[in-house]
Amino acid sequence: EACYARTREALLSLYRGYNRAFGILFGPMIVSWMELFFRGGLDRVSPLRLAPGIDIPVLIIHGEEDENFPLHHATRLRDHFPPGRAELFVAAGADHSSSSLSPLYPKVVEAFLDRYLSGHRVQTD
Known part of the structure; x- marks a missing residue:
């Protein structure tokens, strides 16, 4: 929820x-110092760069009105996963932390889990 594509852009x-x-x-000064401290590692840990190697289904959840990480961060991230690997749910009117308050949220999450976990049972004792 409230994702970003590139660590540097997200921090800025x-x-x-x-x-x-x-x-x-x-x-910019703080981020530049972080780049020096991490030896240019911010890009290495950017979700955008890691997404192509993820081989399980992913549900990206993002608020339409997120001002911390505008929606283009989520669409960009989704587009860097292998085709069909990631789904994006945009919670209408939601900000950075309120996507889960959307009336559609539980339905979207449940449908996603049903699609990929149907037939798998979790044993509880």
């Missing part, structure tokens, strides 16, 4: 969302 978006001036003035 978060800093701008926290405070526009802070995000514009200090965000």
Whole structure:
């Protein structure tokens, strides 16, 4: 829920969302220091780069009105999975943390789980 495609872009978006001036003035500097500290590793751990190697079904859930990570982050991430591997549910009117409040949320999650887990039983004692 509330996903992002590239770690660097996501951090910059978060800093701008926290405070526009802070995000514009200090965000790039902080991210650049992080790149140095992690030896350029931010890109290596970006979901966009990891998505092609995931070989299980994925349900991406995102709020339509998410200001921290705008919707284009989720569509970009979905598009980097192998064809048919990832589904995207966009919760209408939801912000960064309220996708699960959408009336469609439980139905979408249940349908996804039914599609991929039908016939599999979890044993409980």
